[in-house]
Amino acid sequence: MADIIQLLPDAIANQIAAGEVIQRPASVVKELLENAVDAGSTKIQLIIKDAGKGLIQVIDNGCGMSETDARMSFERHATSKIRSATDLFAIRTMGFRGEALASIAAVAQVEMKTRQQSKEMGVRLQIEGSKVLKQYPCQASPGTSFSVKNLFYNIPARRNFLKSNPVELKHILDEFQRVALSNPDIHFTVHRDKEELYHLIPANLRQRIVGLFGTSSNKKLIPVEEETDIVRIRGYVGKPEFAKKSRGSQFFFVNDRFIKNGYLHHAVMSAYEELISKEQYPLYIIFIDIDPSKIDINVHPTKQEINFDDQRLVYNYLKVAVRHALGQHNAMPSLDFEQESTFNLPVIKQQETPTYRPSAASGTNTGSGKSGSANFPSLNQREKSNLQNWEKLYENLRSPEEEQGVSKNEPSALTLESSWSNESGDPQEGQTTQKTQKEPYQIHRTYIINQIKSGFILIDQQAAHERILYEQYLEILQEQSGTTQQQLFTKTIELDGPDTEVLLGILEEVNLLGFDIQHFGQQTFVINGVPAELAGKKDELQVVLQLIEQYKFGLDLNLNFRENIARSMARSAAIKRGQSLDKEEMKTLIDKLFACAIPYKSPTGRNCFHTFELEELAQLFEG
Ligand code: ADP
């Protein structure tokens, strides 16, 4: 029998190979943009027609190609970027496999014009289904222009398989964003059918992010910057309060190459633990710079997957870097560049702003004896500095054109009319420093409304108080500084067996918090004293019983022992929904909340507040 094995003709081999690299218009966009970047361009234009199914054109002002190179560039495994297998480990360019142009030319009608900077004439090449139709010298600007028309014109099955235009366009813009983010110093424009979608001038990373995601993104960014012997981690993460319910703006770049990596994603998410709820996703744009010999990027033809020699180490560095950034954000939100000029001038700001001003004075002047404030002892040093920072964050909420990440899902709770009439008609005469402060207002004995510069803030009193107490109790447990108010009459409680075990297990810490409870033998305990701030406010027995309940049922294995106790105690001692609060209590609650290290969330992950921007309000009433 005759031999039957033959080599496939090149055109078919290329088509098969193309299937791996070119799946949809977005893949073409990615490859062409990356080639333009690799060519050292300073300006790159992307033109899309019919969601890339009609035309994808990329025009760059990079190095261009010689006539021979122009022809060679369409051969499979033709690349100028690596010469030997060892080069593979020192890759700094985006491309290196030499497959993209060959693949594109196999499945589309391609026209390329290219001219080297030093030459007077350029060359023009037309290729269709891997066949060179025409090649001739031509006039051209320095650089390269690729037009890719009618993608998959020769593979109908593939073409039919493409999704609707909006979906394909979304994929294209995703690819574009990745390239634009990792090359902020390159000037990019994007045109779709006649419309200009992006015009991004050379900028720093922050400005580039704002250019891509809109002005509102500026105030959401926290810089990350950490360097160790083996990696540098830089970029931005989103402020926790702007986390979204859907994934989306999350980017990792390793040596400026966009990658997807579930493991590293997990590292970032775990850095946000406690700051956002489980269903939320923070924004992040993180660049990991590492010695190329320590990674392997050749895992997948589209090069979005990558292996690190020491994945665990990178994971840990990343987590620490993000944690650190988030911590600094709470400690020093002044990093928000817009605000630098007003920082350190809180007094002047307070006088001139007709808005809610967390009254730093109230904590120091009123003392703890004032009625209603017993739940909220005066601010300590740490809290004061947190609070100052928040005054600045309040300032950040200023520009009404920006806000959009804020949840709008509790409109039913708003009875605006009464709250605003009250607060405009009731200035506190005689208290000069408070003249301009807007009074908070309670609605449904559950929420507190307070005007801020850019709109208003709606606070869930219970969630907020739980947060306040949680941080307070944690600090007490750490510093062992709880103060006890001895009871005139001791009380005894009888518990059942399991509860006795629970209370015995946490008794030492509970007493640190300010209780004075003794085990009286068997299942009996004697309460000699309670934390000073609870004295006379609550039924002691109830508090202790609730504490045990909370501890038993709220136990969170992600928290350590003391955090669990602080949380249980906060939940049992906090003011509840349905409890009416007077103005002083509300003001102190607000001050205390924003003096917290993490004011956004209750210790069980509920939101403590939402802000509502004037802009949003105006939109509600548009015709
Ligand atoms: P790779 O990028 O992996 O090397 P490609 O098939 O994408 O493979 O490109 C092949 C070669 O063509 C590149 O190595 C480069 O030398 C050349 N090339 C492609 N696009 C451009 C461009 N826009 N400007 C200059 N040279 C280019």
Ligand code: MG
């Ligand atoms: Mg390439």
